[in-house]
Amino acid sequence: MSSVPVLIRLLASSVSVANRAGKIVRDVMSKGELGIVEKGKDDYQTEADRSAQRCIIASLSAQYPKINIIGEEDGNQIQDSNEYLVMDSDQEILAINCPESLKGVEEKDIVVWVDPLDGTAEYTQGALMLKRDSWEHWKSLLSHPFISMKWYLSLLQSNYGFLEHVTVLIGISVNERPVAGVIHQPYYKNVVGSDKIIGRTIWGLQEVGVGGFTLAPPPDSLVITTTRSHSNAIVENALQVMNAQQILRVGGAGYKVLQLLEGKASIYVFASPGCKKWDTCGPEAILSAAGGKLTDILGNHYKYGASESRPNKTGVLAAVYEDLHSYALSRIPQELKDELAK
Numbered sequence: 001m002s003s004v005p006v007l008i009r010l011l012a013s014s015v016s017v018a019n020r021a022g023k024i025v026r027d028v029m030s031k032g033e034l035g036i037v038e039k040g041k042d043d044y045q046t047e048a049d050r051s052a053q054r055c056i057i058a059s060l061s062a063q064y065p066k067i068n069i070i071g072e073e074d075g076n077q078i079q080d081s082n083e084y085l086v087m088d089s090d091q092e093i094l095a096i097n098c099p100e101s102l103k104g105v106e107e108k109d110i111v112v113w114v115d116p117l118d119g120t121a122e123y124t125q126g127a128l129m130l131k132r133d134s135w136e137h138w139k140s141l142l143s144h145p146f147i148s149m150k151w152y153l154s155l156l157q158s159n160y161g162f163l164e165h166v167t168v169l170i171g172i173s174v175n176e177r178p179v180a181g182v183i184h185q186p187y188y189k190n191v192v193g194s195d196k197i198i199g200r201t202i203w204g205l206q207e208v209g210v211g212g213f214t215l216a217p218p219p220d221s222l223v224i225t226t227t228r229s230h231s232n233a234i235v236e237n238a239l240q241v242m243n244a245q246q247i248l249r250v251g252g253a254g255y256k257v258l259q260l261l262e263g264k265a266s267i268y269v270f271a272s273p274g275c276k277k278w279d280t281c282g283p284e285a286i287l288s289a290a291g292g293k294l295t296d297i298l299g300n301h302y303k304y305g306a307s308e309s310r311p312n313k314t315g316v317l318a319a320v321y322e323d324l325h326s327y328a329l330s331r332i333p334q335e336l337k338d339e340l341a342k
């Protein structure tokens with residue numbers, strides 16, 4: 001076991017702990033007590049964010065004490081977390097042949113960025129689906145002050161509301177660059193044979209590739225994916241200049257990168273400072289392991305060293321092909337870049 005390089009062991013542990021975190025996210029939702037705290041404007045935290053982060057940080061730091069692990073939520077108290085300790089490792093990942101360039105990496109060289117629940121807005125809105133079998137519930141939603149008729153109809157039509165947009169993100173960086181990552185989707189519905197399976201885990205490793213899903217080429221027409229809950233005038237401006245056939249507004253950085261990886265969208269554009277390092281580290285690692293590219297709106301890579309500031313101040317621009325990324329970059333007007341870089 002100890003002959004397996006630390007980076008491979010860490011990725012294998014991250015896959016296992018992300019699965020457990022996903023179960024925590026589902027359990028909090030089904031108990032129905034979300035414990036919502038408002039951290040800032042359009043920025044919420046729930047009991048699921050807190051418990052899933054405790055589980056991930058406690059489990060990884062118990063096994064890799066010298067790794068610097070940074071989570072989205074404050075207060076990484078790891079006492080009282082024994083019930084959450086996950087010491088399993090994904091066997092498929094453990095069997096991977098470590099790339100030469102990563103064999104010598106030590107714990108002290110690694111920074112891990114954890115977003116225990118990406119798409120918190122979609123998670124809290126998903127709570128509206130809890131009592132979906134009750135006609136009284138749907139009737140009461142009709143008079144809800146924040147629910148438009150369009151949204152109401154889209155909720156009625158879907159099984160899970162926006163819960164599929166929710167992900168657990170773990171990003172592993174070395175020398176400031178993301179080299180491996182995990183995106184777990186707690187509400188993904190999968191049928192294997194006659195069994196219904198909820199949840200799936202996607203991973204990526206530099207020079208090795210990706211797993212947990214089927215990589216697909218981008219759509220034939222230009223489809224842009226972007227925020228559905230954090231838009232503003234600059235974000236909309238950056239979308240207009242792309243000349244896209246369709247705009248896919250979905251929640252979470254992890255879910256948007258999944259849209260690119262599964263051929264549902266061509267480019268991810270978000271010209272706003274709202275995303276943080278934990279939103280992009282894991283997704284960027286997986287996207288680049290698949291041959292794609294994630295940068296800011298100016299075309300620069302973010303750095304993931306422990307002392308880097310948390311916000312991705314200059315936005316996100318990503319695509320699964322380099323030429324699509326270059327196209328998107330060439331469409332962004334200089335004034336917009338200057339505005340974000342201010």
Ligand SMILES: Nc1ncnc2c1ncn2[C@@H]1O[C@H](COP(=O)(O)O)[C@@H](O)[C@H]1OP(=O)(O)O
Pocket residue numbers: 041042043044072115117118119120121226227228229230231250251252253270273274275276279
């Ligand atoms: N204005 C913002 N305030 C707080 N978080 C934001 C903001 N914009 C983006 N984010 C974070 O980036 C992720 C992707 O953004 P979006 O869904 O709007 O495209 C969100 O899920 C959210 O992470 P989180 O849900 O973990 O708080």
Ligand SMILES: [Mg+2]
Pocket residue numbers: 115117118119253278279
């Ligand atoms: Mg997030």
